[in-house]
Amino acid sequence: MSRVPIVIKIIIQKMKHIVNKPHIVIDARLYGPKHTGLGRYTKNLLVALIKLPNFNKYKFTLLIYPELKAEIKGDLGKNFNYFITNIRHYSIIEQILLPIILKYLQPDLVHFTHIDKPILYLNKSVVTVHDLIKLFSKGQETTTKFILFYWIRYFAYLLMTHVILKTSYVIVPSNFWRDYIIKKYQFNPQKIITTYEAVDPNLSPKIVNCKLKIENYILYTGNLYPHKNIKIVFQALQQLPKLKLKIISKASVFQKRAVNLVKKLNISSQVEFLGYVPDNKFADIYQNALALVHPAFLEGFSLTGLEAMAQNCPVIASNASCLPEVYSDSVLYFDPSKPNQLIKQIKNLQTNPKLRQQLITKGHQQVAKYSWATCAKLTLDFYSKSISN
Numbered sequence: 001m002s003r004v005p006i007v008i009k010i011i012i013q014k015m016k017h018i019v020n021k022p023h024i025v026i027d028a029r030l031y032g033p034k035h036t037g038l039g040r041y042t043k044n045l046l047v048a049l050i051k052l053p054n055f056n057k058y059k060f061t062l063l064i065y066p067e068l069k070a071e072i073k074g075d076l077g078k079n080f081n082y083f084i085t086n087i088r089h090y091s092i093i094e095q096i097l098l099p100i101i102l103k104y105l106q107p108d109l110v111h112f113t114h115i116d117k118p119i120l121y122l123n124k125s126v127v128t129v130h131d132l133i134k135l136f137s138k139g140q141e142t143t144t145k146f147i148l149f150y151w152i153r154y155f156a157y158l159l160m161t162h163v164i165l166k167t168s169y170v171i172v173p174s175n176f177w178r179d180y181i182i183k184k185y186q187f188n189p190q191k192i193i194t195t196y197e198a199v200d201p202n203l204s205p206k207i208v209n210c211k212l213k214i215e216n217y218i219l220y221t222g223n224l225y226p227h228k229n230i231k232i233v234f235q236a237l238q239q240l241p242k243l244k245l246k247i248i249s250k251a252s253v254f255q256k257r258a259v260n261l262v263k264k265l266n267i268s269s270q271v272e273f274l275g276y277v278p279d280n281k282f283a284d285i286y287q288n289a290l291a292l293v294h295p296a297f298l299e300g301f302s303l304t305g306l307e308a309m310a311q312n313c314p315v316i317a318s319n320a321s322c323l324p325e326v327y328s329d330s331v332l333y334f335d336p337s338k339p340n341q342l343i344k345q346i347k348n349l350q351t352n353p354k355l356r357q358q359l360i361t362k363g364h365q366q367v368a369k370y371s372w373a374t375c376a377k378l379t380l381d382f383y384s385k386s387i388s389n
Contacts, residue, residue, distance in 0.1 A: 021059040022387050025107040026080075028062040029089060030114065031072055033200075033279065036223075037303060038130065040200055041173075042113045043075065048376035050079045055380070061105055089116050096120075108387050111379075112168075119163045126386055127168040131177060131300030132161065137227035144253045169386045171379065173197050173301035176322035195378045196326070197301050198370035199310045202279050214356070217244035218346065219289040219313065221304050224254040229295040229318070235339040237267045240346065244270050246285065248277045286311035291349050291356075297336050299323055305331060306370065309363025314356050316345045330359065330366035 028046065032039045046062070049055055061081040064072055069084060083105065087094050099121040102110055110117075110125045117127050134157055165185050170192040172178045178194050181187045224230055230247075237245055249255055255273065262271045277285065286292070292308035294317040305315040305327055317323050318336035332348065334341035349356050 021057065022108045022383075023059045023061065023106065024109050024111065024383055024387075025061045025063065025083075025102065025105055026111045027113050027116075028072065029065050029068075029085070029087075031064065031068050037300075038114050040303065041128070041130070041197060044198070044200060044372045045113070045376055045379060046076055046080070048372035049380060050076065051373065052376055052380055055079070058380075058383070061107070063101075094118060109383055111383070115161065115164055117164050117168065119160055122167055124386060125168045126171060126382065127164055128171040128173075129165075129177065129181065130173055131298065132180070133227055133298045133300070135161070136298055137225065141226050169382065171195055171382065174322035174325055176325055177300065193378060193382050195375045195382075196370050197303060197375060198372045199303065199306050199367055200279065201372070203282065203307050203310050213288070214290055214353075215288045216242060216350075217246055217289055218316075219246050219248070219286065219292045219308070220295075221248040221292065221308070223252065224249055224258045226254075227296060227298045229297050229336050230258055231261065232295050232336060232339050232342060233293055234261060234265050234267060234271070236342045236346065237270050238265060239339070239343050241270070243290075243346065244272065246272050246274055246289070248274050248285070250276045282307070282311055286313040289313050291316050291332075291346070291359075293342070293346075294318060294323065294331075295334075295336050295342070296320065296323070299326075301326060306367050309360075310367050312360050312363075314349060314359035314363065316342065316349070328366055330362040332359070 026046070028042050030038045031042045031046075033043075035042075049060075059081070060079070061083055062072070062076075063083050063085055066084050066086065069082070073082070083101070085101065087097055087101070094116075095118045098118045102121060102123070108124065110121070110123070112125060112127045115127055115129050115132075117125060134154070138154060162185070165181065165187060168191075170181065170187070172181065172192065172194055173196060175194050178192055181192060182189055218233070220230060220233060222228060224247075233245060237243060247258070259273065262268050274285075286308055291314045292305065294302065294305050294315060296302070296318055298321045300322070302323060305317055305323070308315050309330065315327065315331040317327055317331045317333055319333040320336050323331075324333065332345040334345050349359075
């Protein structure tokens, strides 16, 4: 008879443990590769979180769009609770209704996986700030909107950024942005951490075929916003008439502008727009390229170069913003405002096969420095710190 109360006591203790788990809500509405870098970050972070030994010490709820339900549950199973919502990012409705939903969910902490937090939500939160490029790259050429409407949105973005940073714990993908935020906003260094991202596991490094014939083309991957600086690559092509360029980028107004610039510079025969290319088609395009060129003035972290390295493709990169921090000595650098420096680095690879192989080896070593497991562990530890403070 005396054992019955003991059993009941154990059950009650276990139930209390479950009930008292800290509750963390994660905004996963932008999930998966279709949402580009933000989606890759969200997916790979969540997949890695599940594998951590301390994962079960918390209760997790994901905010997801209904159209992503099957994909997300297929990847993550029953490890998370799911709250399905049609509230879209960057909308007025989001600013009003999302705080109400979060109040209903009663989280101890909310993780907004990019800088899109309702300014009326003032409870504990972590925000991943992938970059603040909009503060630097601005003006009519950066938008497809009517210019007056653009400036209204721009100043609203400035206000939101200020409010969000003042009311949140912050995760950034590089020390470049951590240092900038601390200095620009007098931000408390104890409330911001750097969690480096990593190559998607589906794009893990593969052994290069040393007998593979390298074709005479360079590669560019990513969107074509002005800060990406594709113009300097076009200018280099004018001085390298036998070299071709393949561009992997989704159709957009900025791609149309790039097409028009190509025609204006009379290099149409050298440039091929491939559109969107799925991950499983990357290997041949990358391995056969002379190099991937990454000419951006500004980046947040930039997985583009690491993905190329993982596919046995050397990288020629701008020496601006966070790129030297992320790529270290595994790439050839150039000043993004000087086409002649880019041309020189391209010629270095064209005339030196040994250098190309050295860069491939260094690239594999650089990719190995980053992992989603490390990113997830740092993130989970930061959740704990944020909840307890």
